[in-house]
Amino acid sequence: MALSIRRDVVRDDPTSPRLWTVLTSGPFARRWIGRPAPTAPGLTLSTERPTLLYFRTRGCTVCDLVDMQVAQACHQASVDLVIIDRYAKSDDPADRAIYDQPGNLLDKGGVINEQYAVGVYPTFVLVNPEHRIVLKDVGAKAKPEVFKAYLEEQFRLAQ
Structure with a gap:
């Protein structure tokens, strides 16, 4: 049995990820490790x-499952968390x-998604205080019950 995944790409649509974006969010994400974190408007990285x-987006089921675990793991590991939504959860002003x-x-x-080559959600990029990328990973493979332990291990390795 063969599995085929098809993604229609609209050339002038900025929401359509380019092939390099999808690849660098998956199998080739390790190439990002050690690189300086790109700067982006509105994005502040800690120096301490x-x-x-x-990185998350509207309609991402895995994102909805792990949101609280990500926040708790960051808090417990003393890691600053920046949530970058590609689209608002809804058009309701209260949600915005x-x-x-x-x-x-x-x-x-x-803009930020493109600078970090995010094409799959959720994507996690861990940046050390020297603003170097120490982890880039896609969380779609993580099960909610083991996700907290996974994040804590990544944070421990990054310190």
């Missing part, structure tokens, strides 16, 4: 503690108010 950039809070970004136009 590691920062986890948590969360992006006025520190640590929550709405990536209008996908």
Whole structure:
């Protein structure tokens, strides 16, 4: 049995990930380790503690399952968390108010997603205090019950 995945790409649609974006979010993500973290408007990285950039989007079931575990693991491991939503959870103004809070970004136009080559959600990029990438991983394979332990192990290795 063969599995085929088809993704229609619209050339002028900025939400359509390019092939290199999809590849660098999956099998070739290790190439990012050790590189300087790209700078982006509105994105602030800590110089004292590691920062986890948590890329998520509307309709991502895995994101919804691990949101609280990501926040708890970051808190327990003293890792700053920046949540970068590709699209708002809804068009309701009450849902958009969360992006006025520190640590929550709405990536209008996908600029930050593109700079970090995010094409799969959720994606996690762990940046050390020297602003070097120490982990880039896709969380779709993580089961919610083991996700907390997985994050804690990654944070431990990054310190």
